[in-house]
Amino acid sequence: MAIETAPFPLAPTADAGKMKEFGRYVSISSVSLVANATSRIVKDVHPGKLTPEQLEEVKELLYKHGALLFPNVVVTPEEQYALTKAFDPQSENYGHGNNKTGETKKSILHPDLKTIPRVPQVQLIGNGTVYNHEGLAEAKLKHPHHKTFHANAISDEDEEKGYTRFYRWHIDAALYDLEPPKVTTLYGLKVPRGPSQICRYDDGTGDELPVPLGTTAFVCGATMFDILPPELKSLAVRSKVRYAPHPYVWMAPARSNTTGLGLLTENKELALSELPEWSEDKIKVLPMLWKNPVTGLLHYQVHPSGAAAIEVAPLPEGANREGALYPDGATITDLKEVRDLLYKMQRPGIAPSLVYAHDWNELDFVLFHNRGVLHSVVGAFKPDQVRAFHQCNLAASDTPAGPSEEDVKKYA
Numbered sequence: 582m583a584i585e586t587a588p589f590p591l592a593p594t595a596d597a598g599k600m601k602e603f604g605r606y607v608s609i610s611s612v613s614l615v616a617n618a619t620s621r622i623v624k625d626v627h628p629g630k631l632t633p634e635q636l637e638e639v640k641e642l643l644y645k646h647g648a649l650l651f652p653n654v655v656v657t658p659e660e661q662y663a664l665t666k667a668f669d670p671q672s673e674n675y676g677h678g679n680n681k682t683g684e685t686k687k688s689i690l691h692p693d694l695k696t697i698p699r700v701p702q703v704q705l706i707g708n709g710t711v712y713n714h715e716g717l718a719e720a721k722l723k724h725p726h727h728k729t730f731h732a733n734a735i736s737d738e739d740e741e742k743g744y745t746r747f748y749r750w751h752i753d754a755a756l757y758d759l760e761p762p763k764v765t766t767l768y769g770l771k772v773p774r775g776p777s778q779i780c781r782y783d784d785g786t787g788d789e790l791p792v793p794l795g796t797t798a799f800v801c802g803a804t805m806f807d808i809l810p811p812e813l814k815s816l817a818v819r820s821k822v823r824y825a826p827h828p829y830v831w832m833a834p835a836r837s838n839t840t841g842l843g844l845l846t847e848n849k850e851l852a853l854s855e856l857p858e859w860s861e862d863k864i865k866v867l868p869m870l871w872k873n874p875v876t877g878l879l880h881y882q883v884h885p886s887g888a889a890a891i892e893v894a895p896l897p898e899g900a901n902r903e904g905a906l907y908p909d910g911a912t913i914t915d916l917k918e919v920r921d922l923l924y925k926m927q928r929p930g931i932a933p934s935l936v937y938a939h940d941w942n943e944l945d946f947v948l949f950h951n952r953g954v955l956h957s958v959v960g961a962f963k964p965d966q967v968r969a970f971h972q973c974n975l976a977a978s979d980t981p982a983g984p985s986e987e988d989v990k991k992y993a
């Protein structure tokens with residue numbers, strides 16, 4: 582029996598046409614009538630206890646819709662790890678490597694992660710102090726606040742009024758040595774309620790988006806690509822992004838633009854000689870577009886903050902050169918040029934009408950296609966607003982597939 586699903590609710594701000602396929606609720610119990618109409622069989626679709634058939638169905642649903650929500654389920658860290666691993670059975674370690682929280686202290690990710698001792702691939706994230714949690718006597722958690730990352734922050738006065746920002750648009754990935762995880766699972770255990778906020782872009786467009794408190798915002802990488810004009814599609818299909826070695830250490834002193842979509846270029850990045858030991862062969866050079874294994878669509882998947890260079894292949898033979906960018910190919914290493922170009926290509930994809938902002942309820946279990954969406958933490962909590970989530974993603978066993986030869990011919 583097919584798993585029952587329902588579309589995610591469309592926000593009044595959403596572009597219904599472009600957002601209608603994004604996200605699906607997976608019913609925890611799908612009910613089917615048997616011969617005796619008075620009795621009902623309740624078939625559980627529990628993310629930790631999927632049958633092999635259900636798992637295949639869930640995989641297909643995820644790659645089609647980008648994110649799945651199982652509401653009101655109790656999921657152990659072991660079950661969460663097992664489901665995450667089921668998407669890539671050969672994967673083993675947390676997306677940034679296991680037990681990394683004590684090392685690479687300079688990394689900007691360091692304060693956000695606490696490992697569950699029993700299942701080191703699962704991280705405890707959230708806000709406030711959590712006691713006696715899955716073997717952790719006391720965990721002090723801090724919801725990332727944009728003022729610690731953006732070059733300028735919303736004033737205290739405006740924050741009081743409920744204004745906030747996207748913290749950082751990203752893909753969950755180490756972007757050095759390890760391969761980007763295929764999926765991420767996020768499980769909301771403690772979810773403080775509070776008034777909704779208004780996420781402001783503050784980039785001169787006047788764009789803003791009403792969001793639930795502490796939402797996780799998602800955009801679809803396939804839409805981000807689809808809405809580009811032909812010359813940028815041609816560039817995207819021919820381009821690879823080279824990430825900095827130890828990108829989160831490298832970028833630590835740099836500050837973000839107001840949309841959380843990349844960094845300002847103020848020459849604040851660490852010099853390569855200041856980084857922890859690194860080697861050329863572990864540097865990640867990844868296609869700008871990642872091919873969806875089920876739909877075949879191309880998803881614009883770039884972590885803008887970690888990008889250091891763009892490698893553009895020349896136009897294929899016979900392609901129309903008129904209006905083409907970098908028709909003979911190029912290696913762009915000027916950081917400002919790299920970031921300006923990425924911003925131009927990615928900013929349309931985070932327009933308010935294209936963002937899904939999840940309204941977390943306790944015991945929501947969310948599975949998202951980390952190779953098909955970008956996401957961001959949003960909002961601000963007060964220290965006494967305790968939030969506890971379990972997060973899991975696993976460094977993948979393969980590298981993301983880029984555009985096929987046909988794709989290049991089609992778009993270049």
Ligand SMILES: [Fe+2]
Nearest residue numbers: 751752753956
């Ligand atoms: Fe993330």
